[in-house]
Amino acid sequence: MKMFKKNQVVIYVIALMLVVAGYLNFTATNDLNTAIQTSSSEEELTKMANIGDAQLVSSNVVSENNVIEDNNNIVKNEIIEENTIYTNSNASSDDSEYFSKSKLERETMYSQMLETYEKVLNSTNSLETQKQAASEEISKINNTKNRIMICENLIKIKGFNNVIIFVNGDSINVIVEDEQLSPEEVAQIQNIVSREMSVKIENIHISNK
Numbered sequence: 261m262k263m264f265k266k267n268q269v270v271i272y273v274i275a276l277m278l279v280v281a282g283y284l285n286f287t288a289t290n291d292l293n294t295a296i297q298t299s300s301s302e303e304e305l306t307k308m309a310n311i312g313d314a315q316l317v318s319s320n321v322v323s324e325n326n327v328i329e330d331n332n333n334i335v336k337n338e339i340i341e342e343n344t345i346y347t348n349s350n351a352s353s354d355d356s357e358y359f360s361k362s363k364l365e366r367e368t369m370y371s372q373m374l375e376t377y378e379k380v381l382n383s384t385n386s387l388e389t390q391k392q393a394a395s396e397e398i399s400k401i402n403n404t405k406n407r408i409m410i411c412e413n414l415i416k417i418k419g420f421n422n423v424i425i426f427v428n429g430d431s432i433n434v435i436v437e438d439e440q441l442s443p444e445e446v447a448q449i450q451n452i453v454s455r456e457m458s459v460k461i462e463n464i465h466i467s468n469k
Contacts, residue, residue, distance in 0.1 A: 355437050355469055359422040370401055411456045418448055430463050438468045
């Protein structure tokens with residue numbers, strides 16, 4: 261009977277040990293799972309943080325690239341504008357040179373004509389009729405030169421930088437420095453030339469340069 265009780269106590273002890281062992285095992289398993297889940301969560305958070313950092317850097321790079329592109333565009337535009345100004349300056353210089361050269365050639369022509377008529381006028385071998393004709397031509401040339409000067413000055417007052425007038429008999433050619441002439445500007449030039457040169461409007465030919 262005593263032997264049976266001892267055996268029963270041993271069985272109870274073993275059973276209790278098994279229960280404790282099972283509980284400990286269960287607790288350890290839960291802790292391990294919790295640790296794994298916690299580790300996994302930390303890794304996900306780290307990944308999310310890293311993704312956020314990557315997007316931020318990428319955004320900064322795009323912004324910096326945009327700034328660089330904008331700066332390049334500004335530089336290109338400045339270069340284009342400078343080249344445009346330089347080109348326009350050359351064009352304006354060429355036009356001014358054209359008018360200066362043309363006026364010089366016109367004055368040279370008139371000077372040569374005056375010199376020729378003056379030789380006839382002052383020559384002892386010239387007839388009186390020849391001297392009379394030479395005197396009239398000299399007066400006509402000087403009168404034409406004066407009228408041209410008046411017309412060119414009046415046309416410049418209207419806002420044109422350069423103008424030159426060529427007279428060929430009854431035909432008058434007027435060249436003004438302008439990209440495009442409006443009908444009003446053409447009418448103004450015609451009125452000035454017609455009044456000062458005493459010619460008909462249909463004989464006045466106007467062009468721009």
